[in-house]
Amino acid sequence: MANIVVLGPWDAQALLLLEQQSEHQIYHYKETYEIKSLPVNILNKTEALLIRSKTHLNSEHSKLLPELKFICSATAGFNHISNSFLSALPFAIASYCPDAQTQSVTELTLGFIFSQLRGFTENPYTGKRPAHRDLELSETTIGIMGFGRIGQSVVHALKAISHKTHFLIYDPYVNIESSENVRITSRWEDMLNDADILSLHVPLTQKTHHFFDDSKFEYMKPSACLINTSRGAVVNNHDLAKHLDKKPEFKAFLDVTDPEPLPNGHPLLKIYKKSNPKQLFLTPHIGAYTQKAFYDSCISASQKCLFYFKNKKFEPKKNKDLPELSPTLPCRAPWCDD
Secondary structure: OOEEEEEOOOOHHHHHHHHHHOOOEEEEEOOOOOHHHOOHHHHOOEEEEEEOOOOOEOHHHHOOOOOOOEEEEOOOOOOOEOHHHHHOOOOOEEEEOOOOOHHHHHHHHHHHHHHHHHOOOOOOOOOOOOOOOOOOHHHOEEEEEOOOHHHHHHHHHHHHHOOOOEEEEEOOOOOOOOEOOEEEEOOHHHHHHHOOEEEEOOOOOOOOOOOEOHHHHOOOOOOOEEEEOOOHHHEOHHHHHHHHHHOOOOEEEEOOOOOOOOOOOOHHHHHHHHOOOOOEEEOOOOOOOOHHHHHHHHHHHHHHHHHHHHHOOOOOOOOOOOOOOOOEEOOOOOOOOO
């Protein structure tokens, strides 16, 4: 009997779904992310691999999985699955779960935005109001870099709260027109110059790796706020630390860093510990760390696996409201490499 191997934490109902509907032997390694640590006899008969973002795959791993036919990551990101791994397994289908975590990441992004507007992270209770008055959404220009599932969800949620909110969208791969209070720009310079709060929603690829560095920060307002809930390496964290140190009014909310977690002595941690009021707010990659996002991602990956082995093909339905996004990897999608 061939195997389906599941690495890392997995929802119990999603595992039960596999056990009840698959003809494969299911092996779940809850505490394991590394392929090389698994028994060779298990790997030799593995036809499907279900993983999370802590499992990194490259061409060396492909040699350990001679019978692999299907792989799915229960994540919205896919940078942990290298093209070299996929190229070494040309007959294997690889997929991921870009829909499962949209709501949870959107909600965290909204929390960061309102923390910036109302000073939740910087005003300890003294019984006195702060010297300055806070801003409302309608007084702020929100920049969005990357207008896919999460970028669109953030804009939709904020417009529901205040239809007067001003948005500045930068995504060269989305063919949409500007509308009332929503300005589409083809120049990242415009986005950086004009945004009061800038939120990043792009995948990590060669094109976006360290997109934000010293040269980009110089375009931003001295009092701007950067929010990153996408991938840590989209921002050069050492350059960000230097910019925060140089511009005391500049703020950043980071759910993701590079590396994760930040090592002791990292420049960002030094700023985080010394700044008061807080100039930098850090969370440990919790964007998708909700019960529902975990359940949805595990169920989605398990269902895709079952669908593949039942139909011997993979053609999930497309979302007509989103840019073309390939359901398989390597990803043929906005922001991805040519």
